[in-house]
Every structure is written in structure tokens, then in C-alpha cells.
Amino acid sequence: MELGRRERKKQQTRQAISDVATGLFLERGFDAVTVAEVARAADVAVQTVFNHFPAKEDLFFDEAGWWRGPARAVRAAPPDADPISVLETQYVQGTRERLAVGHLATWKQFVRTIEASPALLARRRLTAEELERSLTEALDERSPDHLKNRLTAALYAAAQKVLEEKLMAVLPDDASPDELAQAQQELEQAIAEVFAVLRRGLG
Amino acid sequence: MELGRRERKKQQTRQAISDVATGLFLERGFDAVTVAEVARAADVAVQTVFNHFPAKEDLFFDEAGWWRGPARAVRAAPPDADPISVLETQYVQGTRERLAVGHLATWKQFVRTIEASPALLARRRLTAEELERSLTEALDERSPDHLKNRLTAALYAAAQKVLEEKLMAVLPDDASPDELAQAQQELEQAIAEVFAVLRRGLG
DNA sequence: TCCAAAGATGTAGTGACTACAAGAATGGAT
């Protein structure tokens, strides 16, 4: 669909606010930056910020809907596929992308910013819950055992959380290619172990 | 230790505030009651409320430290016991207590109040995370495999969440003894299944 | 009886967020 100038300008404003905000947050920490400051830096009214983003946290977590990935992967898989294997494959792929050169430093900085802010941590938990919900829904479409589906989704979310911690623990801030390769191997080992546990339990 | 009049009065004030607050929250919902109202109803200054409770949510979740239960159970168990079985036993016991006559209605009302409030839901998630942390610590004391311990704690928390949902889904608001017995049986069945998954995966 | 510690209170302020009433830009119709 073609976007008129009005809509284009709107998106432009939105993007400008988001960019400015992200920069400030990464630089000085989420809690140390006020919405008023963001507005001033983006040269808009405070109200305009809230017109585009329902809450301050949305300025940081701007990509909407990424948490639907697992549910989508499950829906895209053939009906007889093992859900855990589908989820594992999808998770490994996602991890590889995050470890791609150039993204890594940015990613760690993002996560560190999250972990330094109670508000962002709370939001991350909320998002994880929505992931669980959507994944449960997708699983319910292929199997009638709701309790098991619900459990599968919850265990997947738990696994993801643990692996995310492992990723942060294993990766050095300044990754030389050698270190990175080794860390990546250790990480994929951990991923395999964790998903093996899930598969053994749920299989 | 003997409590002087000063300390006694302090606890008395604290209790009065907590009681008044809980009543208001259960009756009208957490978000619909302001701290100022609580203070007025308890006949104290708003500041006094915050002297005793660091945040509004603490007025609702008053029992401190119950989330350390699983960690304590693990520490209390013999070193060669299977952690999952220890946790299952502890969980079943806790559930039975909650289902005890007279407690049930109150309990459901509590949970409904939580589920109606974003702030209380966020706090519950935070508490679950602290449970995980403390449980991981306890497990680390008996086995050196940190990743597995971390995973065990995360999966336990996930299981607990799923079973809590099941409990709410299965129990009717007005439980006749018959219904309650049947619901209880269905619930314990679910508990057994869920923990069986964990045991199979982690064992 | 007097003093020091600690609890209770009141005041002022910050920061996220909402409601609402304009103001300004835009797209389309005439």
C-alpha cells in the first residue's frame, strides 16, 4: 500500500524519536533518561512521544512482534514434526544471527542496558509471557493436549532465558575471532544440552 | 528477643496499614485504590505507609520470603535425594495447604486480584525470578553442574506457573465437597504429569 | 527530669502518564 506524505511524515517522526531515545538510553541508561529529555532531544512535544509510543519502555523495545517467532515457526512446520526440534532449529538460527559480526557488540550493549533497568527487566518478562501465550496457541492448533502444550511453551521460555544468560556469560565483550568461535561452540553445546532435556522430558 | 513498646507500636501500625490495604485491594482492585486512600483509611500519613512498605505492591504481597521455600526444601533434603522429587513433594504439600477448607475462597480471590492488575502481575513475575535465583543457589551447593542447576530451577518455576494456572482453571469458585475432591484429584494428576516431565528430562 | 534515638508527619518536588482542548498540516472535493 502506498503511503501518502502524511503517513510518511508520521513514520519519520516516530523513527526520529525512537532513534534519539535508543541512543540516549544506551549511552546513559534507561532510568537516567526522562521522556521529557527524549522529547527535547527529538525536538517534539512530550505528548507527541506518547502519541507514538504507549509507554517509555516501548521507546527501547521498538521492534514489535519478534516474540511471535517461535509460534510462527511451529505453525510453519509440517504437522508431524517434533515441536521441540522445530523450536531448537529456530533458536539456533536466531542465535547465529545475533552472533554475526558487527551485531554482537551492539547486542551485548542492549542486554546490559536492559539488565541495568528494573523497568526494562519487567518489560522483558512481560514479553516472554506473551511469547509463551502465542506459542501455546500455536501448539494447541496441532495437538489437543492443552496441559502438555502449555507446559511445552513454558519450558521453552525457561530454556530460552537460561540460554540467554549463558550467552551473556560466555561471550567476552571484545571478541577476537578465536575467542568468539570457541564461545560460539560452547554456546551451541549448551543449547543442544538444554533442548535435549526438553525433548527427553516431553518426547 | 523482647519487643519494647516502641517496636510493638511500630508493628501494630504496620499491620493496621497492611490489613486495611489488603481489604481495599480485594474489594475494589489494586489499581483502583490509591496509596493516599489506604493511608486515609488507616488514619496515617502517606509517608508513614512508605516508611513501612517500600512500594505499593508490598502492601499486597506482605508475607516476605515465602518464595525461598523451594530452596529451603532442597537444602533440607539428604544430599543424595533427587531434587525434582524433593521439589514435587514440597509443591504437593503447599498445594494441599492452599486447598484446605476455608483458605480456598480467599486464595482464589487473591489470585484474581493479582490477575486483574498489571502491577501485581509484574511483581509476581519478579518474585518468581527471585525464587529461581535462590533455588539455583541451593542446587549449586549440592552439584557442580551450574547449567543444569540453573535449568532445573527455571523449569521448576515454569512448572509451577503452569500448575498455578491449572489450579485456577480447575477449581470452581464455590466448591462443594464433591467437586473439590474431584478437582483436587485432577490437579494432583496434573502435578504428577508435569513433574514426571521434569524428572524424565533432567534425571 | 532531661536527652537522644526513632517513628510519624507535612511540604515540596520529580517523573510517567492521561484527558482535553486547541493549533497546524494535509488530502481530497469542488
Place this chain on the structure above:
DNA sequence: ATCCATTCTTGTAGTCACTACATCTTTGGA
């Protein structure tokens, strides 16, 4: 080109949780 309805933007005023701080009051002990 002009006018109007839509919609994006803005400013004002207010609510609520929460903090900092100064003051007042109560209490425990010398």
C-alpha cells in the same frame, strides 16, 4: 486555487507513585 474534514501535533492541567527533607512527637534510658 479554495475550502473543509481529517489527523497529526502541541500545550495545559492534573493524577499517582514515590523521594528528599525538615519538623514534630513519642519513647527508652541515664
